[in-house]
Amino acid sequence: MTLVTAIPEHLQVERTIPASTPANYEPPFPAYSAQFAKDVSSLVMAVIGAQFPSKTGKEEAAISKVNSFLTFSGEDGEEALDPAFSEWAAVTDPKGYYNITALAYWKSEELYQKWTTKSGFSSWWESLDTQEQENGWFLEVFFPTMDRFETVFSSGEIPEGAAEMRDGVVGPIKEHVYWGSMRDRLAIAQTDTLDGEEFLKAPAEQAPNGNLSRRIRVPGKQNLAIIRSGQDWADTAPEERKLYVKTMHPVLEAGMNFLRDHGDEVGCYSCRFMDIVDPITRSADKDRTFGLAYFDELASLEKWSREHPTHLAIFGGFLKYAAQLNNVITLRLFHEVLVVKPEQQLFEYVGCHPETGMLVAK
Numbered sequence: 001m002t003l004v005t006a007i008p009e010h011l012q013v014e015r016t017i018p019a020s021t022p023a024n025y026e027p028p029f030p031a032y033s034a035q036f037a038k039d040v041s042s043l044v045m046a047v048i049g050a051q052f053p054s055k056t057g058k059e060e061a062a063i064s065k066v067n068s069f070l071t072f073s074g075e076d077g078e079e080a081l082d083p084a085f086s087e088w089a090a091v092t093d094p095k096g097y098y099n100i101t102a103l104a105y106w107k108s109e110e111l112y113q114k115w116t117t118k119s120g121f122s123s124w125w126e127s128l129d130t131q132e133q134e135n136g137w138f139l140e141v142f143f144p145t146m147d148r149f150e151t152v153f154s155s156g157e158i159p160e161g162a163a164e165m166r167d168g169v170v171g172p173i174k175e176h177v178y179w180g181s182m183r184d185r186l187a188i189a190q191t192d193t194l195d196g197e198e199f200l201k202a203p204a205e206q207a208p209n210g211n212l213s214r215r216i217r218v219p220g221k222q223n224l225a226i227i228r229s230g231q232d233w234a235d236t237a238p239e240e241r242k243l244y245v246k247t248m249h250p251v252l253e254a255g256m257n258f259l260r261d262h263g264d265e266v267g268c269y270s271c272r273f274m275d276i277v278d279p280i281t282r283s284a285d286k287d288r289t290f291g292l293a294y295f296d297e298l299a300s301l302e303k304w305s306r307e308h309p310t311h312l313a314i315f316g317g318f319l320k321y322a323a324q325l326n327n328v329i330t331l332r333l334f335h336e337v338l339v340v341k342p343e344q345q346l347f348e349y350v351g352c353h354p355e356t357g358m359l360v361a362k
C-alpha cells in the first residue's frame with residue numbers, strides 16, 4: 001500500500017518539531033484526509049444555535065428564521081454567498097434545554113462576512129433583544145487558516161462537514177492510528193507547539209430566571225482546539241447495526257457525557273453530543289451523531305483521547321467491534337480538528353442559560 005502524507009505539499013515546511021510517526025510505519029487499516037484546492041487559504045465553520053427550555057415545537061420559527069438567511073441566493077461576482085454546506089443538529093443539555101443548531105461552512109472568511117451583511121443575518125442578529133426573545137440564541141464561528149485544520153476519514157468516498165467543500169481526497173494516509181497522529185496531520189504543528197492559555201472555568205453571571213438577560217461575547221483564546229468527531233451507521237447491515245447500537249453507542253455516550261459534565265478535569269470547556277436532525281420534523285432520523293468539543297489546547301484533547309478511561313473504552317470497544325466483524329466495517333467515522341487563534345473565533349450568546357458553550361469560560 002503506497003501511503004501519502006496528510007499535509008498537502010503546498011503547506012509542507014521544514015519541521016522544527018519532529019512528527020511522532022513510528023519508523024517504517026504501516027497503519028493497520030486505511031484512512032483518508034480531505035484535500036482542498038491550493039487557493040483555499042481559510043474556511044469558516046459556524047454553529048448557529050437556538051435554545052429552548054424544552055422541546056415543544058416552538059423551534060419551527062427559529063429554524064425558519066435561520067434557514068431564511070442560509071438559503072440566501074446572493075452572489076459576489078461568480079461566487080454564491082450562501083454556505084457551501086449546511087445541516088442541522090440537536091441536543092438536549094443537562095439542564096433539560098433543547099438546543100437546535102445549524103452547522104454551516106464557507107470557503108473563506110470573506111464570503112462569510114459578505115453573507116452576514118448581504119443576507120441580512122448580521123442586522124437581524126444585532127437587533128436580537130433578550131427581553132423580546134422567547135428563546136436563547138448562540139453564535140459560535142471559527143475561521144481557521146488551512147494550516148490550522150485537519151481531517152481524518154475512515155471512508156474516502158463520503159464527505160462530512162468542511163469536507164463537503166473538498167477538492168479531492170488524499171490517502172491512504174500515513175498519519176493515523178498512533179497517538180500523536182492528529183498533531184502530525186496539522187500543517188502548523190510542523191513548527192508550532194500550539195500551546196493554549198491557562199484553563200479558566202467560572203460560571204457566568206446569573207439572571208433571576210436562570211437565563212442571562214443580556215448579550216455576552218466571550219473573547220477568543222489562544223490555540224483553542226475544536227473537534228467535531230462524527231459517526232455514521234446509516235449503511236450498516238443489521239448485524240453491524242445491532243453491534244454498534246449495543247456496544248459502541250453506549251461507550252461513546254459515556255465519553256461525551258464525561259466531557260460535558262467533568263470537562264474541567266481535562267481542559268474541555270464544552271462538549272455537545274449531537275444528533276443530525278431533519279429541520280422539518282426535528283427527528284433524529286438519520287443515523288448520524290457527532291461530538292463537538294472545545295478544548296483549551298490540543299495537548300489536552302490528545303491527553304484525554306490517549307489516557308482517559310472514557311476514550312480508551314471507545315477506542316478499545318472499536319478494536320473489539322472490528323474484530324467481531326472480521327474488520328469488514330460499514331460504520332463511517334470522521335473528525336475535523338481546528339486549532340484557532342483568538343481572532344479566529346467568535347462566541348456570542350443572547351439570552352442563553354449560563355452553562356451554554358463558552359459562557360463557562362472566564
Ligand code: HEM
Pocket residue numbers: 031152175176177178179180181182183227229231248252290291292293301302305306311314315318333
Ligand atoms: C483517535 C476511535 C470518537 C477524539 C482515535 C483512534 C481511534 C478512535 C481508533 C485512533 C485512530 C486514528 O488516529 O486513526 C474512536 C471511535 C469513536 C471515537 C470508534 C466513536 C465511535 C471520538 C470522539 C472524540 C475523539 C467523539 C472527541 C470528541 C479522538 C482524538 C484522537 C482519536 C482527539 C486522536 C488522538 C491522536 O492522534 O493523538 N479514536 N473515537 N474520538 N479520537 Fe476517537
